[in-house]
Amino acid sequence: MEFKTLLQEREAGVVVVTVNRPQALNALNGELLTELESLLRHLESDASVRAVILTGAGDKAFVAGGDIKEMAALNSHEAHRFARMGQRVLLFMEKMTKPIIAAVNGYALGGGLELALACDFIYASTAAKLGLPEVTLGVIPGFGGTQNLTRLIGKNKANELIFTGKVISAEKACAWGIANEVYAPDELMARAKEAAAAIAKAGPLGVAYAKDAIANGLNMVKEDGLRYEASLLGILYSTGDQKEGMAAFVEKRRATFTGN
Numbered sequence: 001m002e003f004k005t006l007l008q009e010r011e012a013g014v015v016v017v018t019v020n021r022p023q024a025l026n027a028l029n030g031e032l033l034t035e036l037e038s039l040l041r042h043l044e045s046d047a048s049v050r051a052v053i054l055t056g057a058g059d060k061a062f063v064a065g066g067d068i069k070e071m072a073a074l075n076s077h078e079a080h081r082f083a084r085m086g087q088r089v090l091l092f093m094e095k096m097t098k099p100i101i102a103a104v105n106g107y108a109l110g111g112g113l114e115l116a117l118a119c120d121f122i123y124a125s126t127a128a129k130l131g132l133p134e135v136t137l138g139v140i141p142g143f144g145g146t147q148n149l150t151r152l153i154g155k156n157k158a159n160e161l162i163f164t165g166k167v168i169s170a171e172k173a174c175a176w177g178i179a180n181e182v183y184a185p186d187e188l189m190a191r192a193k194e195a196a197a198a199i200a201k202a203g204p205l206g207v208a209y210a211k212d213a214i215a216n217g218l219n220m221v222k223e224d225g226l227r228y229e230a231s232l233l234g235i236l237y238s239t240g241d242q243k244e245g246m247a248a249f250v251e252k253r254r255a256t257f258t259g260n
């Protein structure tokens with residue numbers, strides 16, 4: 001599949017997707033969101049894909065937000081539709097069975113940070129700068145920022161970032177629990193690929209069910225979450241992956257998972 005605004009590179013079950021509008025610091029316009037949704041749906045249905053890494057083209061930006069030039073021309077109805085479209089794509093990422101790692105290589109602002117927050121975890125480079133500056137444009141985050149950031153780091157830190165629109169360093173983002181790790185720029189992709197390779201080696205059904213249990217469990221009271229977790233574990237015992245994974249351990253060999 002060829003895209004105008006995205007690049008993809010595949011290696012042993014891991015797909016690196018690069019947002020590729022460097023002339024606009026990889027800002028998200030309608031075309032890019034449409035292409036991203038289409039690529040992600042394709043990757044989700046491809047059994048050979050085990051993990052995805054999302055990053056930005058160039059050394060300056062991951063994604064500098066929604067495309068302000070495009071957004072400036074929208075009317076009220078179109079702005080609502082744009083927000084719902086972005087939310088739909090980002091929600092799809094959260095629901096995908098394949099984990100997505102955000103490799104934040106530069107500015108992750110507005111919709112760019114929201115895109116990273118929709119990934120399963122974030123590695124950032126020391127060059128990354130993160131923030132939700134929408135109020136400085138007279139609007140609010142529209143791709144889930146008010147919801148996802150608050151759930152991730154709590155109300156008061158989210159309030160501070162969103163109300164002031166300030167931009168924080170990768171180190172601060174790590175200390176606040178937004179990014180899991182901070183690496184030197186030339187190390188970031190190698191570390192993201194290492195993590196993706198570990199995911200790709202694991203049982204894909206186990207990884208998918210773990211993502212499901214964590215994401216859906218967050219919306220449940222703990223006892224319901226525990227029941228859900230136990231049910232998913234039980235279901236995994238009907239799969240070849242469970243039999244292969246445990247047999248391989250007992251036989252002291254590496255497991256070959258098929259995702260069945």
Ligand code: CAA
Pocket residue numbers: 023024025027064065066067068069086107109110111112114133134137140141142143145
């Ligand atoms: N939308 C459209 N174009 C953008 C953009 C954006 N979000 N961010 C940068 N660009 C463009 C610039 O207009 C510029 O293009 P031209 O050369 O054609 O003028 C090019 O990218 C390079 O940008 P700068 O010259 O501004 O680069 P800089 O190094 O001086 O500044 C920056 C970098 C601080 C990131 C600055 O570009 C900036 O503040 N960008 C906007 C960040 C922002 O406010 N993001 C939130 C957008 S709203 C949103 O995301 C809503 C939502 O929830 C979906």
